[in-house]
Amino acid sequence: MNTLEAIKTRRSVRKFSGKPVEPEKLQAVLEAAAQAPSWANMQCWRFIVVTDQAVKERISDLSYVEAFFATRGYSSNPAQKALAEAPVVVVACADPTESGTLRGQQYYLTDMGIAAENLMLAAHAQGLGSVFVGVFQEEELGELLEIPPDIRIVGLFPLGYPLGEVKGGGARKPLKQIVHYEKWKG
Numbered sequence: 001m002n003t004l005e006a007i008k009t010r011r012s013v014r015k016f017s018g019k020p021v022e023p024e025k026l027q028a029v030l031e032a033a034a035q036a037p038s039w040a041n042m043q044c045w046r047f048i049v050v051t052d053q054a055v056k057e058r059i060s061d062l063s064y065v066e067a068f069f070a071t072r073g074y075s076s077n078p079a080q081k082a083l084a085e086a087p088v089v090v091v092a093c094a095d096p097t098e099s100g101t102l103r104g105q106q107y108y109l110t111d112m113g114i115a116a117e118n119l120m121l122a123a124h125a126q127g128l129g130s131v132f133v134g135v136f137q138e139e140e141l142g143e144l145l146e147i148p149p150d151i152r153i154v155g156l157f158p159l160g161y162p163l164g165e166v167k168g169g170g171a172r173k174p175l176k177q178i179v180h181y182e183k184w185k186g
């Protein structure tokens with residue numbers, strides 16, 4: 001699968017079969033994440049690979065944030081079950097002191113976003129699936145995984161073989177709506 005094809009066909013996967021992830025595929029996914037560009041090549045990211053079933057179930061519980069979902073009419077995070085069912089969960093963390101801050105923008109989130117897409121594309125290119133889970137109880141999760149308090153948790157990534165048909169993600173805005181040429185109004 002070439003890069004453009006991988007980008008175009010990747011979709012969020014929220015249902016996983018019990019088939020284990022081969023260690024070499026997991027390694028390739030982590031290496032792809034580590035190849036991402038980052039602020040001054042500081043590579044603020046850290047990844048915790050979780051396979052213990054009881055811990056995955058606790059992570060799943062902690063991906064529900066009532067104040068966030070209740071107001072949106074959800075009874076759970078759409079990816080919540082996936083965090084317990086996938087054979088692997090990658091917890092993506094960042095050390096903000098290993099990235100830059102400029103104009104009030106904290107670039108550790110940018111660094112991690114790029115690494116996250118690399119991770120998901122590498123999964124997809126190998127027949128695996130994943131989804132970026134960005135809603136979770138950070139403090140409780142940090143305690144569970146013994147993450148130092150100055151390290152931020154940016155995303156959770158269930159990883160495994162998709163179960164059943166992967167439904168298409170939402171349609172994308174047409175380029176004419178999001179691209180300007182030469183100037184904003186162009």
Ligand SMILES: Cc1cc2nc3c(=O)[nH]c(=O)nc-3n(C[C@H](O)[C@H](O)[C@H](O)COP(=O)(O)O)c2cc1C
Pocket residue numbers: 010011012013014077078079080131132133134135168169170
């Ligand atoms: C920063 C970020 C946070 C996300 N958090 C969640 C989440 O908590 N739960 C979930 O089910 N999907 C989550 N998603 C997945 C998006 O809903 C999904 O990428 C989007 O609907 C487009 O679908 P696609 O990935 O299949 O193309 C998140 C995506 C991003 C980039």
